[in-house]
Amino acid sequence: MFYKHALGVEISHDGLKMVVLSGKRKAPKLNAFSVHDFSGGIVQLSFRELNVTNPLRFISIIRDSYAKLLTPATRVSLSLPDNLGRIMLLNLETRFKNRQEGADLIRWKLKKNFPMDIDSVHLDYQVLRDSETGGMITLVSVISKQILNQYEDLLNESGLEPAYIDFTTFNLYRFFYERLSLYDNSAFVTFFGGILSVTMFFEGTIEFYRSKEISTGSFDPEKIYREFNNTMLVFRNNHPGRVLDELFCASSLENEKNFAAMASEIIEMEAHSLHAGDFVTGKNGLFCNGTTLQNLSPALGAAVRSL
DSSP, X not given: OOOOOEEEEEEEXXXXXXXXEEEETTEEEEEEEEEEOOTTTSBOOOSSSOSBSOHHHHHHHHHHHHHTTOOSOOEEEEEEOGGXXXXXXXXXXXXXXXXXXXXXXXXXXXTTTOSSOGGGEEEEEXXXXXXXXXXXXXXXXXXXXXXXXXXXXXXXXXXXXXXXXXXXXHHHHHHTHHHHTTOSSEEEEXXXXXXXXXXXXXXXXXXXXXXXXXXXXXXXXXXXXXHHHHHHHHHHHHSTTOOOSEEEEEEOGGGHHHHHXXXXXXXXXXXXXXXXXXXXXXXXXXXXXHHHHHHTHHHHHHHHTTO
């Protein structure tokens, strides 16, 4: 039986991760994976500046990693760290008739206070719900056009076709969706690649989002706790009395216990850790230990989008 192959790539402080999935979105199978670090300053993640400082070496790493996968798939879904762009919930007082009109309204609203020229960024958005004042609550994501174009161009030069590009938090949510979607009012907190992300859902839609780069190296409990606690203070101030049904955590396995305990203490409810092994199976003969599989979660989430 023929199965579609889906190719997912994550770029982060930890390096490059590439996976190939087959099967169905609700029951994906990992066919192959490849991991490579970016030693020597090949990639410097930045919100404003071009990220890839050594394009030829970057292309070589992409080609070598892809060759190890032994897949005919060339269309790739790319996952980038949240801090390469901006993700925000925006209340639009004026309703709009079509997608272009909505994008124009968002650009106009962001123009005065955004830290970059709003015309220099790629903007995408999703309408979440109607607001209490008759407008619309939108989830908006932006990223520098020059950063986005560089990744697209280098993937094309590597022989791959970029089909989808998204941020890590969204790809993690996509990967763990079958569990997260069971509850309308929940918290989803993650720590991958040195970035803490906190997303709150109410009545099945995103109500609050915040991410913060903590470090590019080891797990730093004090810094993570401080930022996590500050984030929850902001949430409680903006949404007083909000009651959550479930708290879900996802992080690397070596940090799982500390991160889940921290989340339980700050949010004051039991944390349920999500494990990649519960959401994907491996191809017969493929060896991938639990730690590696968990760290592949953002790339897996990117690949799931193409199944």
